[in-house]
Amino acid sequence: MNKPSKAPNLTIKTVAADAGVSVAAVSKVLRGAYGVSDSLRENVMESIERLGYRPSTAARGMRGKTYTIGILVGDMSNPFLPELILGVQGVLEASNYKSMIGVGQGRRKIESSLIESMIDNRMDGLILVAPRLSGDFLARFSRQIPMVVVGHHEPSADTFDTVNSDDEMGASLATRALLDKGYKSIEMLSVADKVGGDFDVFRSRETGFQSEMAAAGLPVIVHRLREASGSLEEDLAAFLDLPQLPRAVLCWSDLHAIPLINMAKSRGIRVPEDLAIVGYDNNPIAQLPLIDLASVDQDAHVLGKIAAQSLLARIGGRTTTEHATIDPVLIRRSSLG
Amino acid sequence: MNKPSKAPNLTIKTVAADAGVSVAAVSKVLRGAYGVSDSLRENVMESIERLGYRPSTAARGMRGKTYTIGILVGDMSNPFLPELILGVQGVLEASNYKSMIGVGQGRRKIESSLIESMIDNRMDGLILVAPRLSGDFLARFSRQIPMVVVGHHEPSADTFDTVNSDDEMGASLATRALLDKGYKSIEMLSVADKVGGDFDVFRSRETGFQSEMAAAGLPVIVHRLREASGSLEEDLAAFLDLPQLPRAVLCWSDLHAIPLINMAKSRGIRVPEDLAIVGYDNNPIAQLPLIDLASVDQDAHVLGKIAAQSLLARIGGRTTTEHATIDPVLIRRSSLG
DNA sequence: CGTTCTACGTTTAACGTTCTACGTTTCCCT
DNA sequence: AGGGAAACGTAGAACGTTAAACGTAGAACG
Numbered sequence: 001m002n003k004p005s006k007a008p009n010l011t012i013k014t015v016a017a018d019a020g021v022s023v024a025a026v027s028k029v030l031r032g033a034y035g036v037s038d039s040l041r042e043n044v045m046e047s048i049e050r051l052g053y054r055p056s057t058a059a060r061g062m063r064g065k066t067y068t069i070g071i072l073v074g075d076m077s078n079p080f081l082p083e084l085i086l087g088v089q090g091v092l093e094a095s096n097y098k099s100m101i102g103v104g105q106g107r108r109k110i111e112s113s114l115i116e117s118m119i120d121n122r123m124d125g126l127i128l129v130a131p132r133l134s135g136d137f138l139a140r141f142s143r144q145i146p147m148v149v150v151g152h153h154e155p156s157a158d159t160f161d162t163v164n165s166d167d168e169m170g171a172s173l174a175t176r177a178l179l180d181k182g183y184k185s186i187e188m189l190s191v192a193d194k195v196g197g198d199f200d201v202f203r204s205r206e207t208g209f210q211s212e213m214a215a216a217g218l219p220v221i222v223h224r225l226r227e228a229s230g231s232l233e234e235d236l237a238a239f240l241d242l243p244q245l246p247r248a249v250l251c252w253s254d255l256h257a258i259p260l261i262n263m264a265k266s267r268g269i270r271v272p273e274d275l276a277i278v279g280y281d282n283n284p285i286a287q288l289p290l291i292d293l294a295s296v297d298q299d300a301h302v303l304g305k306i307a308a309q310s311l312l313a314r315i316g317g318r319t320t321t322e323h324a325t326i327d328p329v330l331i332r333r334s335s336l337g
Numbered sequence: 338m339n340k341p342s343k344a345p346n347l348t349i350k351t352v353a354a355d356a357g358v359s360v361a362a363v364s365k366v367l368r369g370a371y372g373v374s375d376s377l378r379e380n381v382m383e384s385i386e387r388l389g390y391r392p393s394t395a396a397r398g399m400r401g402k403t404y405t406i407g408i409l410v411g412d413m414s415n416p417f418l419p420e421l422i423l424g425v426q427g428v429l430e431a432s433n434y435k436s437m438i439g440v441g442q443g444r445r446k447i448e449s450s451l452i453e454s455m456i457d458n459r460m461d462g463l464i465l466v467a468p469r470l471s472g473d474f475l476a477r478f479s480r481q482i483p484m485v486v487v488g489h490h491e492p493s494a495d496t497f498d499t500v501n502s503d504d505e506m507g508a509s510l511a512t513r514a515l516l517d518k519g520y521k522s523i524e525m526l527s528v529a530d531k532v533g534g535d536f537d538v539f540r541s542r543e544t545g546f547q548s549e550m551a552a553a554g555l556p557v558i559v560h561r562l563r564e565a566s567g568s569l570e571e572d573l574a575a576f577l578d579l580p581q582l583p584r585a586v587l588c589w590s591d592l593h594a595i596p597l598i599n600m601a602k603s604r605g606i607r608v609p610e611d612l613a614i615v616g617y618d619n620n621p622i623a624q625l626p627l628i629d630l631a632s633v634d635q636d637a638h639v640l641g642k643i644a645a646q647s648l649l650a651r652i653g654g655r656t657t658t659e660h661a662t663i664d665p666v667l668i669r670r671s672s673l674g
Numbered sequence: 675c676g677t678t679c680t681a682c683g684t685t686t687a688a689c690g691t692t693c694t695a696c697g698t699t700t701c702c703c704t
Numbered sequence: 705a706g707g708g709a710a711a712c713g714t715a716g717a718a719c720g721t722t723a724a725a726c727g728t729a730g731a732a733c734g
Contacts, residue, residue, distance in 0.1 A: 011720055022684050027722060035682055058403065058459040059720035061395025062689040068454065076413045082442055089447075098454045103438045105419055110426070117405065117435045120394040121458060259625065266626045288596065289603045290627050348690055359714050364692060372712055396690035399719040678733075685726070692718085700711070 010053050019047040030055055031064070061122030068098045069311060070118035074130040075106040079254075079283045080300035081129065084150070087304025088127060095312060097124070108132050119145050125311045128152070146314040148307045153204055161314060161322045163307045165298035170328035171208025171250065174278045174296050177330055178248045179216050181337045183276060185246040186213065189239060189256055192227035205252055205280065221246070225256065236260050240267060248276035248337070254283035254295055261293055261335060272337035282331050294336035298328045347390050356384040367392055368401070369433075398459030405435045406648060407455035411467040412443040416591070416620040417637035418466065421487070424641025425464060432649060434461070445469050452478050462648045465489070483651040485644045490541060498651060498659045500644045502635035507665035508545025508587065511615045511633050514667055515585045516553050518674045520613060523550065524583040526576065526593055529564035542589055542617065558583070562593065573597050577604060585613035585674070591620035591632055598630055598672060609674035619668050631673035635665045 012030075016023045021044065028036050029044040047053075057066045071088060073081055085101065092099055102118065104111035111133050118126055123145070130151035131138065138149060142160035150163045171188075178186050188209045191202050206222055213220045225235045236259055239249075251257035257279030261271055269275055279286060282297035306324050349367075353360045358381065365373050366381040384390075394403045408425060410418055422438065429436055439455065441448035448470050455463055460482070467488035468475065475486060479497035487500045508525075515523050525546045528539050543559055550557045562572045573596055576586075588594035594616030598608055606612055616623060619634035643661050 009720090013720080023720090024685075024722080025683060028683085031722080033723085037682065040682080054453065054457055056398070056459065056720055057454070057457040058395045058398030059689095060722075061393070062399065062691085062720075063722040064689095065722090066395070066458075068458070076418065076440075081413065085440065085442065098450070098457075100437055100451070100454060100458075101440045103413075103422065103440075105422065113435065114437070116391065117394070117437060120391055120435075121403075121405070121437075122393065122395040262625045262627045285622060288599045290599045346690090350690080360691085361693080361715075362713060365713085368692080370693090374712060377712075393690055396719090397692075399690080399721090400692040401719095402692090676734095678731105680729105680731080682729090683727085685724105687722105687724085689720105689722085694715105694717085696714085698711100698713075700709105702709085703707090704705105 010051060012053070012055065015044065015047050015051060015053050018051060019044045057121075065124050065315075066122050067096060068100060068121070068123050069125045069127065069315075070115075070121075070123045071099050071101045071127045071129065072104055072111065072114055072118070072131065073101065074104045074111065074128075074132050076103045077255075078130060079281055080298060080303075083300035084129065084304035084307075087301040088308040089304075091305055091308035091312065097312070104132065106132060108137075112137065115141050125315045127307050127311055146311060148311045148314065150303055150307045155323055157323075158321045161307075161310045161324070163303055163310060163324045164326075165303060165328045166325045167204035167328075168208035168211075170280065170296040170298070170330075171205040172212050173208075173328065173330045174250050174280070174294075175209050175212035177294075177332070177336060178250065178276060178278060179212065179218075181248075181276065183248040183337075184218060185244075186218070186248045186250065187221040187223065187246040188250045188252070189236075189260070190222050190224050190252045191256075192225055202252075209250055225252075232256070232259060233263075236263055240264060240269065245269075245275060248272075248278075251277065251279045254279035254281045254286050254293065257293055257295070258283065258285055258291060261291055271335050276337040277335045278330075286331075286333070292334045294333040295331050296328050297331050299326060302326055347388060349390070349392065352381065352384050352388060352390050355388060356381045402461045402652075403459050404433060405437060405458070405460050406462045406464065406652075407452075407458075407460045408436050408438045408464045408466065409441055409448065409451055409455070409468065410438065411441045411448065411465075411469050413440045414592075415467060416618055417635060417640075420637035421466065421641035421644075424638040425645040426641075427638075428642055428645035428649065434649070436464075441469065443469060445474075449474065456482050462652045464644050464648055483648060485648040485651065487640055487644045492660055494660075495658045498644075498647045498661070500640055500647060500661045501663075502640060502665045503662045504541035504665075505545035505548075507617065507633040507635070507667075508542040509549050510545075510665065510667045511587050511617070511631075512546050512549035514631075514669070514673060515587065515613060515615060516549065516555075518585075518613065520585040520674070521555060522581075522583040523555070523585045523587065524558040524560065525587045525589070526573075526597070527559050527561050527589045528593075529562055539589075546587055562589075569593070569596060570600075573600050577601060577606065582606075582612060585609075585615075588614065588616045591616035591618045591623050591630065594630055594632070595620065595622055595628060598628055608672050613674040614672045615667075616672075623668075623670070629671045631670040632668050633665050634668050636663060639663055 012023055012026050016026045026044050029041050057068055060066050102114040104114055111131060125146040128149045135154045139159050147160040149160055153164055154162055190206050210220045223239060257277055261277055264271055264275055271277055279293050279295040282295040285291055286293040286295045310322055349360055349363050353363045363381050366378050394405055397403050439451040441451060448468055462483040465486045472491045476496050484497040486497055490501055491499055527543050547557045594614055598614055601608055601612055608614055616630050616632040619632040622628060623630040623632045647659055
């Protein structure tokens with residue numbers, strides 16, 4: 001049997017009895033609250049340690065804080081996730097917070113239900129990473145719980161903070177690198193028209209591309225992929241079949257650039273001799289020798305760190321809104337030329 | 338400000354008042370407990386719906402169940418994860434359970450602390466997917482909470498259930514396919530000697546390979562990669578530099594097979610003409626045209642479904658232990674020959 | 675030497691559920 | 705019609721923690 005019939009549930013009461021003090025005293029020690037002498041604290045700590053006591057998050061949630069924050073990731077294939085989470089956890093460790101990670105599978109329904117779960121669990125705050133949910137939804141949830149959103153531009157939001165890599169700059173960087181190589185005919189392969197609703201979250205990279213091209217006095221040509229699943233192959237093929245294939249292409253994501261480079265090479269189009277390709281996100285696959293795709297990299301660790309600090313501040317009582325931005329870097333590989 | 342000064346916290350009491358019944362009646366409806374008339378249920382449901390009430394998981398955890406189960410994944414790069422989780426969630430939906438997913442980052446410390454968090458949150462049960470933790474640890478935790486482990490052979494465990502794809506059969510399948518092609522010189526590239534402790538969790542695939550080769554009267558040659566990070570490249574290179582390169586190779590994972598196929602091709606070794614390669618896990622990358630790697634596929638959806646059912650049964654009171662096994666399938670691609 | 679602080683610790687309500695008893699109805703049989 | 709069981713609903717005590725309010729003793733002050 002799993003549960004022995006008599007589980008003498010280890011509670012704050014046990015600790016109090018063991019240390020010979022009141023329950024409230026233990027609670028104070030636990031929370032680092034005001035009004036505990038060093039000797040008391042030491043005494044209680046010793047008992048806690050020896051008994052192996054851990055406070056019940058559930059019970060905590062009833063009155064105070066749970067010291068748990070939820071991290072919701074929209075899509076676990078996101079290559080910078082591990083590093084980002086490390087960044088978050090680094091900050092949390094220092095302030096005895098724990099985190100629980102939820103994976104939204106890129107589906108709005110799962111995302112909402114996960115967020116609701118987290119609220120129901122009385123978590124103290126939420127970090128949403130590249131959520132698919134629209135700004136309206138985000139705003140609605142943010143009224144119920146302190147929230148920071150990473151990788152989802154929403155500059156007008158005033159009920160939650162955002163942390164983003166500067167997508168416009170990233171695209172600029174990549175475009176300028178292509179221009180510096182001397183290419184004149186450069187086009188962009190961007191994401192579907194209204195992926196995830198009609199907010200312009202996904203347009204910053206286009207803006208960066210556009211402004212660089214315009215500054216160079218060159219025409220701005222942007223192709224947009226369709227959203228339907230399975231259409232990616234077709235759309236990429238259509239692009240490669242263009243009568244006037246450009247000399248270079250900037251892809252919105254490595255998720256497009258990698259299949260593209262594959263398809264191009266297997267059609268005998270040489271990369272970068274015939275077509276230079278730059279992606280975005282620096283997916284680990286990009287560095288495989290057969291792929292060797294140049295890509296824009298975001299410092300995920302910093303992204304996570306800032307998000308966590310921001311959330312902690314918000315939980316701590318800050319009511320103003322912060323929108324942070326950090327600078328990406330271009331990783332040069334052979335596909336760039 | 339985030340929280341309006343007067344949050345008239347929507348509780349079960351509010352609902353009871355609204356529906357004109359007792360608090361306990363609402364609770365019964367919520368839990369689908371015995372002793373509620375249809376009219377009562379309908380009435381209460383209507384109130385719940387209209388008010389948008391959601392029960393506090395934290396409060397629930399204090400007395401009863403939280404209707405939340407924790408899914409801990411050892412490593413989010415695992416390609417069959419999304420489908421597995423879908424399988425789990427499919428089962429859970431039907432019984433009004435929610436799930437929270439934790440990502441262990443392949444680090445034992447994070448794994449343990451996440452499991453502890455989940456226990457502290459009074460979750461009703463845990464599904465561990467390909468955990469790095471050793472059997473001892475697993476057994477210890479399983480005494481505190483109902484638990485099912487997926488993708489981690491531990492046949493001697495008697496305090497938690499396991500669900501696994503039949504790794505031995507998968508390796509057999511792949512080996513036999515290579516034998517059927519007429520190859521005689523087949524070797525295996527397996528995982529480090531004592532990855533994650535000295536249990537033989539990772540040996541089943543070797544066993545499958547070994548028994549097929551022995552049955553065919555051929556020599557059994559297994560290379561083991563080292564565990565240290567960064568050593569993969571070296572080890573693969575060393576393999577390809579072998580004076581007597583085999584005609585075909587079975588890799589323990591696509592995580593090895595994909596870099597291998599890359600390295601081989603970029604050295605001018607033709608796949609499959611010079612070297613046939615079969616991987617394991619059917620990683621999405623395996624199907625890229627430039628890779629086109631044959632691989633053993635596990636039905637992740639079924640894996641998840643069985644795990645969830647198993648856990649629910651255990652939560653429901655089953656005390657015996659179940660070890661389930663399901664059959665994998667070989668996906669043939671050009672790397673097979 | 676009384677009075678007021680200050681620092682520490684305790685008492686005691688909450689918090690939002692569940693669940694065990696227990697009291698009413700309602701229904702079904704003879 | 706009478707009796708018993710089943711069905712329905714209620715009251716109220718948990719659950720483990722926090723936090724506001726409340727002592728209390730010694731120190732500092734006038």
